Amino acid sequence: MKKALSLLLALLLCAVCVAPAAAASAPLTYKVTEFGFAMVADCDDNANGTVKIPATVKIDGKTYDVKFIGDKAFADCKYIEEIKIPEGVTQIGSKAFENCTSLRTVDIPKSLNSCEYDAFQGCENVTVNCYSSNYQFFAVYGLSSNIRVNVQDKYKTEEQVTKMNSLGDLIKRLIALILSWFGIKQAA
Numbered sequence: 001m002k003k004a005l006s007l008l009l010a011l012l013l014c015a016v017c018v019a020p021a022a023a024a025s026a027p028l029t030y031k032v033t034e035f036g037f038a039m040v041a042d043c044d045d046n047a048n049g050t051v052k053i054p055a056t057v058k059i060d061g062k063t064y065d066v067k068f069i070g071d072k073a074f075a076d077c078k079y080i081e082e083i084k085i086p087e088g089v090t091q092i093g094s095k096a097f098e099n100c101t102s103l104r105t106v107d108i109p110k111s112l113n114s115c116e117y118d119a120f121q122g123c124e125n126v127t128v129n130c131y132s133s134n135y136q137f138f139a140v141y142g143l144s145s146n147i148r149v150n151v152q153d154k155y156k157t158e159e160q161v162t163k164m165n166s167l168g169d170l171i172k173r174l175i176a177l178i179l180s181w182f183g184i185k186q187a188a
Contacts, residue, residue, distance in 0.1 A: 030057050030066070038064035039057075048079035048102075055086040055147045071116075078102055087111050092119045099123070108134060120147055132145045 017153040028051070029042040032116050038057050040086045049076075056063050066086065071093035074080065083093075097103060099122035108130040114135035120126060128138045138149045179185070 010091060020129045028053065030064075031070075032059055032064060033068060035067075036064070037067035039040065039068035039070045040066065043074045043077050043080070045076055047077050050080070050082040050084065051080050052084040053086055053089070055088050062141070067091065069093055072098060073097060074098075074100055076100075082103070083107070085109055085112070090114060092116060094118055095121055097123055097126075100126075105129065108138075110134070123147070 004160075016098055027044045027047065028040055030038045031041045033039050035118075038059065040053060043051065053066060053069070058064075065088055067088060067090050069085070069089060069092045072095045073085070073093065075098040077097075078099065080100055082105040083097070083103065084107045085138055088111050089109055090111055091114040092112065094116040094120045096116070097106070097119075098118070100120075101124050103123050103124070103126045106126060106128050108128055110131045110133055112130070112134045115134070120128075121177055125179050127150055129150045129152050130138055132151055132153050135149060135151050
């Protein structure tokens, strides 16, 4: 009996060792909002690599459109490097990506029409790929973070994109100057 259990345990251990690597997408938790849409509520702190949020999810057997990324949904997910947000998502909540220190790229859909000012608080160096229609959220609200904005409208020329990014940098410098006049230190 001991030999059989030992053999079974050895086989199980081998199966775990040769199991395929987990997919790069993170296990996300959703909840249904009072408006009848799905919201990304939480992400496993150990998630890593690329996270692709689906456009729809099934909750209790019913399909819901994902419209929101909740407050602190990805907070402290230190190993995620890239997040792809689908078309249809309209809002990003407060501190949604707080302290995602490995986060390098976030793809924002055209549908986004609201992003809280502190959504990227504590991110070290992230590039937000957005559109001119939602650029203002990242030029203004991302001031306390190290955010680089990449406006990816197909109809924009490289010169227009450079001007928009330069305008964002100018806004950041002006706000820092105004804050320094009043003796206020800008959050890191």
